[in-house]
Amino acid sequence: MMTTAPPTSMAISARGVEKAYVTGDTKVTALRGANLEVKPGEIVMLVGPSGCGKTSLISILAGLLARDGGDLEVFGQDPQALSNEARTTWRREHIGFVFQQFNLIPTLTIAENVAIPLVLHGVSRRDACERAVLALAEVGLEGRQASRPNLLSGGQQQRVAIARALVNEPKLLVCDEPTSALDGQTGQRIMEIVARVGRYGDRAGVVVTHDERIFHLADRIVHMDDGRIDRIGPPPRRNHHD
Numbered sequence: 001m002m003t004t005a006p007p008t009s010m011a012i013s014a015r016g017v018e019k020a021y022v023t024g025d026t027k028v029t030a031l032r033g034a035n036l037e038v039k040p041g042e043i044v045m046l047v048g049p050s051g052c053g054k055t056s057l058i059s060i061l062a063g064l065l066a067r068d069g070g071d072l073e074v075f076g077q078d079p080q081a082l083s084n085e086a087r088t089t090w091r092r093e094h095i096g097f098v099f100q101q102f103n104l105i106p107t108l109t110i111a112e113n114v115a116i117p118l119v120l121h122g123v124s125r126r127d128a129c130e131r132a133v134l135a136l137a138e139v140g141l142e143g144r145q146a147s148r149p150n151l152l153s154g155g156q157q158q159r160v161a162i163a164r165a166l167v168n169e170p171k172l173l174v175c176d177e178p179t180s181a182l183d184g185q186t187g188q189r190i191m192e193i194v195a196r197v198g199r200y201g202d203r204a205g206v207v208v209t210h211d212e213r214i215f216h217l218a219d220r221i222v223h224m225d226d227g228r229i230d231r232i233g234p235p236p237r238r239n240h241h242d
């Protein structure tokens with residue numbers, strides 16, 4: 001009989017994660033033993049100075065980047081233990097990623113961009129496009145589905161990228177500065193959509209941000225410095241006068 005590893009109760013369990021980038025004879029150490037645990041249902045915001053390793057860490061969590069050391073489980077799976085092909089399938093099924101640069105495909109309409117994860121997952125084009133249009137409406141882009149990304153503002157492109165990350169209802173949503181190109185009010189609205197992931201007890205979100213106006217939507221604020229998790233704090237109290 002096949003035995004499977006006992007399921008961990010954590011959405012993310014990262015222990016001593018290390019990463020260095022080697023180019024020619026220079027080596028830049030990005031992560032020096034980062035530890036992070038995220039529970040199912042949690043939204044964690046990751047903050048820290050430029051270059052401290054935030055993008056590196058979330059790319060490793062999402063199975064997009066290989067680590068050099070340490071242990072990782074994301075909903076019980078170490079992405080690095082999978083073959084490249086199996087890891088790609090795992091990512092498509094379970095991970096939503098909003099990149100720091102939005103990574104939209106310029107030759108596709110925005111509805112087609114949002115529909116990609118569904119089509120890759122075997123959903124029919126027609127159903128995928130219908131769901132994409134709904135996801136675009138959620139981020140305030142109703143009626144724009146036929147536009148190409150280059151006709152949209154930076155903030156609108158960012159919202160397309162968020163719709164694309166959410167359309168598959170991923171277990172883990174990872175966002176890199178999702179409100180950087182948005183004005184305060186839009187950023188707030190979009191983060192509320194992102195934070196809904198936390199209402200599902202079996203999903204989780206990790207959001208890199210410098211935007212203090214959205215901190216109250218987190219369950220915890222994780223501070224990074226120089227390749228490590230420095231300290232973890234509660235979110236600020238919500239100001240009900242806002």
Ligand SMILES: Nc1ncnc2c1ncn2[C@@H]1O[C@H](COP(=O)(O)OP(=O)(O)OP(=O)(O)O)[C@@H](O)[C@H]1O
Binds near residue numbers: 022028048052100
């Ligand atoms: N592909 C790469 N090749 C070489 N060095 C890299 C690469 N990606 C990142 N680095 C280096 O690794 C360190 C951590 O980078 P990372 O992008 O994880 O930081 P960050 O916290 O996301 O910064 P920012 O807030 O500016 O986005 C930096 O010193 C960076 O220069």
Ligand SMILES: [Mg+2]
Binds near residue numbers: 055056176
């Ligand atoms: Mg970054």
